[in-house]
Amino acid sequence: MAETPDQVHWRGVHHLALVTADMDATVRFWHGVLGARLVATLAVPSFKHYFFDVAPGNTVAFFEYADQPLDSFAKPAGVPYARAAQFDHLSLHLPDEEALHRMRDRLKAHGCEVTDVIDHGFLRSIYFSDPNGIALEASWWTLDPTGRAADHADERLFADPDPVPAVRELREEGRLRHTVATRLVDGVIEDLRREGITLER
Template identity: 30%
Template sequence: MDLLGIHHLSAMTADAKGNVDFYTKILGMRMVKKTVNQDDPSVYHLFYGDEIGHPGTELTFFEIPRAGQNHNGNQSISTTSLRVPNDEALEYWEQRLTEHDVEHEGIVEQYGRKVLPFKDFENQRLILVSDEQNRGVAGGTPWNKSAADPKYGIIGLGPIHLTIPNLEPTEAILTKLMGFRRAGEYQHHSTGKEVIVFETGEGGTGAELHIHVRTDLPPERLGRGGVHHVAFRVENEEKIREYLEQLNEIGIGNSGFVDRFYFRSVYFREPNGILFELATDGPGFDTDEDAEHLGESLALPPFLEPRREEIEGKLKPID
């Protein structure tokens, strides 16, 4: 597979209003789509990104209002990185997070880059990573109406961290099927354990998986503050269908072709149980809304539009 990098990542929240406040008012991301979980339209699915939610910039959240706290552990997507333009931006963000009483670890080094680990209000594990040394996949463009200084704004998803007990079968899927290559390793600043880096496409911060191999942790129990799945960029629908054929040929269980309206997808689990998605770069979030007004009202894909009144009646409004 000739994957282009990270497409989006979908996490869990129990508080849609608090989630919007944190990611738009503190982190300054743009809510590019306010819609519903297409598999359970009684709950929100919120998309944040750069100015128009370019592929590779999208951080999304499913709202599960009564979800318990995530129990961190193995077989998980354990940390999500968000890219900022340079090292100077991290200094801005360290001060901003402190001013907003956001828990963080200060600026440290990770794989030759400066990073700033922190947590959101539900203990979602996040890292701001400097793109100063990036020579790979380009970042996006911060929204010029951001609550944070656009000069230092978030420009996309960075390396996604996986924690697994057994590297060999996951490495085989990544390298032999998905086209990733082993790029290096480093010692984690907190655990002291080795982290193995894989990259795809042009490489760089927008195309990396960082894998922590841990045999001393119980399996993660997903809840608010946890991550549901990570998606990888595919050029178009034709490629998605080719990859689906490959998955079927080698006997990997999958979702089949899925039309999410804003992109086309296929889902499957890698050998350690983590949910992967392949998603097309288009059509995009301005398919059904003007680019100037993305995320301002509830957007529904065509197959859910006839149920709008019912769906809106079950959702708690978000300002």
């Protein structure tokens, strides 16, 4: 597919912002166990915000709020849970099978529970949790679909026998017939108004 002037050039995830009730334990796990280097910290009276390096330019970041009790929970990856309506799990990318086994051994050496390697066809994974109960996965692509044109008819990668209409449009027409609009949540708009900023709707 030819590049177009409006093509977006993503560089990965700048940061995924999660929440912790114990930043010290979070640093000890993410930096110490997972080897995701702590690369930056922010702090204001109401929160701490720490960033962990997972790839060049890509970080996982945590907020620890001051004087804010949290109703925490833990859930396994891929299992629906009403209290986790928008987030299921985070998968971190590894280069190959050997690296996946090394990460599994590293987790075990630190006393962390971890699954055996699960073969999902185009990717292989292990599953574990962080001290906050966040479901984590480490994966590597056995058939990497990124960084190249997508073949929506390739059943090795597009295996849903009854895909949603958008996938059928991509497969049959090479484009989406329409997109969807979104709105800011009211809290964001109220915060902006307090700063004297109004948005056109």
